[in-house]
Amino acid sequence: MAATDPWVDLLAGDRSLLDRTSTAERVADLLRQRIIEGALPPGTRLSEESAGRALSVSRNTLREAFRLLVHERLLVHEFHRGVFVRVLDADDIVDLYRTRRVLETSAIRHGPRADAERIAAIDAEVTIAEKAAPQERWVDVGTANIRFHQAVTGLLGSPRVDDIMRRVVAELRLAFHVMARPREFHEPYIELNRGIADLLTKGEFTEAESRMESYLDIAEAQLLDAYRQIAR
Amino acid sequence: MAATDPWVDLLAGDRSLLDRTSTAERVADLLRQRIIEGALPPGTRLSEESAGRALSVSRNTLREAFRLLVHERLLVHEFHRGVFVRVLDADDIVDLYRTRRVLETSAIRHGPRADAERIAAIDAEVTIAEKAAPQERWVDVGTANIRFHQAVTGLLGSPRVDDIMRRVVAELRLAFHVMARPREFHEPYIELNRGIADLLTKGEFTEAESRMESYLDIAEAQLLDAYRQIAR
DNA sequence: CTTGCAGGATTGTTCAACAACTCAGTACCG
DNA sequence: CGGTACTGAGTTGTTGAACAATCCTGCAAG
Numbered sequence: 001m002a003a004t005d006p007w008v009d010l011l012a013g014d015r016s017l018l019d020r021t022s023t024a025e026r027v028a029d030l031l032r033q034r035i036i037e038g039a040l041p042p043g044t045r046l047s048e049e050s051a052g053r054a055l056s057v058s059r060n061t062l063r064e065a066f067r068l069l070v071h072e073r074l075l076v077h078e079f080h081r082g083v084f085v086r087v088l089d090a091d092d093i094v095d096l097y098r099t100r101r102v103l104e105t106s107a108i109r110h111g112p113r114a115d116a117e118r119i120a121a122i123d124a125e126v127t128i129a130e131k132a133a134p135q136e137r138w139v140d141v142g143t144a145n146i147r148f149h150q151a152v153t154g155l156l157g158s159p160r161v162d163d164i165m166r167r168v169v170a171e172l173r174l175a176f177h178v179m180a181r182p183r184e185f186h187e188p189y190i191e192l193n194r195g196i197a198d199l200l201t202k203g204e205f206t207e208a209e210s211r212m213e214s215y216l217d218i219a220e221a222q223l224l225d226a227y228r229q230i231a232r
Numbered sequence: 233m234a235a236t237d238p239w240v241d242l243l244a245g246d247r248s249l250l251d252r253t254s255t256a257e258r259v260a261d262l263l264r265q266r267i268i269e270g271a272l273p274p275g276t277r278l279s280e281e282s283a284g285r286a287l288s289v290s291r292n293t294l295r296e297a298f299r300l301l302v303h304e305r306l307l308v309h310e311f312h313r314g315v316f317v318r319v320l321d322a323d324d325i326v327d328l329y330r331t332r333r334v335l336e337t338s339a340i341r342h343g344p345r346a347d348a349e350r351i352a353a354i355d356a357e358v359t360i361a362e363k364a365a366p367q368e369r370w371v372d373v374g375t376a377n378i379r380f381h382q383a384v385t386g387l388l389g390s391p392r393v394d395d396i397m398r399r400v401v402a403e404l405r406l407a408f409h410v411m412a413r414p415r416e417f418h419e420p421y422i423e424l425n426r427g428i429a430d431l432l433t434k435g436e437f438t439e440a441e442s443r444m445e446s447y448l449d450i451a452e453a454q455l456l457d458a459y460r461q462i463a464r
Numbered sequence: 465c466t467t468g469c470a471g472g473a474t475t476g477t478t479c480a481a482c483a484a485c486t487c488a489g490t491a492c493c494g
Numbered sequence: 495c496g497g498t499a500c501t502g503a504g505t506t507g508t509t510g511a512a513c514a515a516t517c518c519t520g521c522a523a524g
Contacts (some may be wrong), residue, residue, distance in 0.1 A: 022311065022476070024299070048506070058478045059506090060292050064299050067256070071303045079254065080485045080506055098390045102338040158330045164396055254507070280475070290509045291475090312475055312516045 023057055024064035030055070031065060035074050035085055036173040042087040046075070073171050088175045090227050096172050097220040100149070103165055104212055107155040111205040114155040119200050122151040126197045129190045138182035145186060146173075148193050152212070178226050189219065255289055256296035262287070263297060267306050267317055268405040274319040278307070305403050320407045322459050328404050329452040332381070335397055336444055339387040343437040346387040351432050354383040358429045361422045370414035377418060378405075380425050384444070410458050421451065 034040045052062045066083050069075040075083045088096075111119070129144035146169050153165040179185040192215050199208035253261075266272045284294045298315045301307040307315045320328075343351070361376035378401050385397040411417040424447050431440035 024476095049504095060295075060479090061477060063292075063507090064296060067296050067299045068303060071300060081487095082506070095390050095392050098388065099392045099396075102335065102388065102390075102393060106334040106338055156330065156334065158327050158334075160327050160331045160400070161334060164331075168392070256507095281473095292510090293508060295476090313518095314475070 022064075024061050024068070027055060027057055027062060027065035028068040031069055032072070032074060032170065035069075036170055038173075038177045040085050041177060042085045042174055044085040046083050046085070048082070072167055074174070086171075086174055088171070090224055092171075093175055093220065093223055093227065096168055096175075097216055099164075099168055101213065101216055103153045103161060103168070104149060104216070105209050107153045107161075108200070108205055108209045108212055110156050111200060111208070112203070114157065118151070118155050118157070121154065122148060122200060123197045125151050126190070126193045129186075129193065133187060133190055136183075138186050141186040141190065142176070142182065145189055145193065148197075152196075175223055175227075178230055179223070180226075185222070189215070192218075254296075255293050256300070259287060259289055259294060259297035260300040263301060264304070264306060264402065267301075268402055270405075270409045272317050273409060274317045274406055276317040278315050278317070280314070304399055306406070318403075318406055320403070322456055324403075325407055325452065325455055325459065328400055328407075329448055331396075331400055333445065333448055335385045335393060335400070336381060336448070337441050339385045339393075340432070340437055340441045340444055342388050343432060343440070344435070346389065350383070350387050350389070353386065354380060354432060355429045357383050358422070358425045361418075361425065365419060365422055368415075370418050373418040373422065374408070374414065377421055377425065380429075384428075407455055407459075410462055411455070412458075417454070421447070424450075 031040070031046075040046070046066070048059045048062055048066075052059050055062070057065075066075060066077065070077045070083065074086055076086050077083050125144050125148040129141045129148070132138075132140040132144060150162070150165055150169060153161055176185070192211070196208050196211050196215065199205070199211065263272070263278075272278070278298070280291045280294055280298075284291050287294070289297075298307060298309065302309045302315065306318055308318050309315045357376050357380040361373050361380070364370075364372040364376060382394070382397055382401060385393055408417070424443070428440050428443050428447065431437070431443065
């Protein structure tokens with residue numbers, strides 16, 4: 001038998017599918033989902049006992065899940081007080097956009113060396129948003145918008161950057177919930193995304209980069225504005 | 233009493249000092265330390281029972297600590313098999329340097345808007361390395377070198393980027409252990425760092441950026457080379 | 465040389481207990 | 495009335511034990 005039969009690599013790829021995950025991880029996945037979709041709004045206290053009883057898992061298992069989400073900054077852990085869904089302040093927004101600028105402009109700058117299909121993936125997300133908008137499916141528009149930006153950082157082809165971006169985006173979703181009007185928050189960006197996607201397709205990376213910069217400036221300002229409204 | 237007495241902010245800064253940390257976190261800190269200093273070499277299996285007995289903590293607490301380090305990629309967790317100190321492969325090295333390029337060149341590009349003291353902090357780390365080298369304190373040289381790069385990304389003034397960089401660096405330390413000769417691995421970079429630091433001080437950010445690019449190319453190549461030696 | 469099957473060892477998860485701590489309410493005191 | 499100290503209930507922090515599920519090793523059979 002040869003050391004490298006063709007089917008070996010094939011099966012190795014399926015490895016992750018069969019990797020069973022621990023209860024703690026599934027609990028964390030579930031909580032993460034609930035948090036980013038807003039079912040557990042920022043500030044919510046998650047008591048070990050009630051959450052454990054609700055999900056039918058032991059306190060120990062739940063605590064493992066909490067640790068995971070605390071590490072992702074979706075929860076905050078206060079010693080002897082419990083865990084709470086994170087409440088972002090204005091400084092967090094500023095820092096998240098700072099981080100996005102680093103990741104997304106670096107990715108565009110790397111564009112010339114990126115695979116063509118990665119650029120196509122960016123375009124595809126804009127198209128999804130463009131189709132969802134006329135049907136007023138603003139949640140889908142928002143999701144496509146986020147995936148657009150993840151596709152941009154995907155240009156780098158770096159698993160670690162993808163992971164970092166995933167977390168940044170999850171954290172930002174905590175802030176998006178303050179936006180009361182989904183249409184006003186999502187619709188204007190479709191056009192901006194279309195512009196950036198077209199520029200990337202045409203290979204005009206420098207212009208795409210400066211467009212992305214202004215995109216981020218605008219989005220950050222709008223979000224901070226909404227924050228100030230609330231704090232008032 | 234005014235809402236913003238001067239001492240309030242002062243004490244708020246000391247908050248973290250008095251924040252007691254959980255046993256799990258302290259265990260994680262300790263293990264992290266041992267891992268990055270090489271006392272627990274990559275591939276080592278950490279059994280829950282022996283580790284728990286050695287540290288006098290319960291299995292549950294230990295598992296919480298393991299979760300943290302798995303999340304930081306310093307440990308890998310194989311279901312029903314246990315946790316192991318991560319073994320980096322060549323792809324990991326490539327991706328880590330890809331990530332560093334993103335972070336460090338972005339930081340330098342942001343240099344013109346950075347505080348002067350942050351640039352001074354970069355210079356200071358080079359100076360430390362320059363003093364340690366003649367005394368053959370290669371461990372200290374290596375540490376200063378790493379802190380030099382952290383100071384570079386510190387130009388961005390972003391807590392999240394700092395955090396990301398901390399993890400990237402910790403992960404890279406796993407790879408550094410394959411370098412048998414500390415002198416050959418650390419000494420040549422002092423001069424490169426000095427060059428970059430001087431350029432930053434003089435405000436020549438464009439040149440500093442391209443120097444950083446080549447620094448990273450060289451370091452990556454040297455590390456990959458050492459890896460191939462081992463794999464052979 | 466491969467396959468199948470114990471047996472032992474380790475991890476996954478739960479449960480119960482107690483210590484340590486927070487918080488709200490209350491009594492006390494000036 | 496305002497502030498302080500204290501008490502008790504409730505929650506979290508941590509441990510230890512228990513059992514199920516799984517992996518690994520070694521051996522026997524084909």
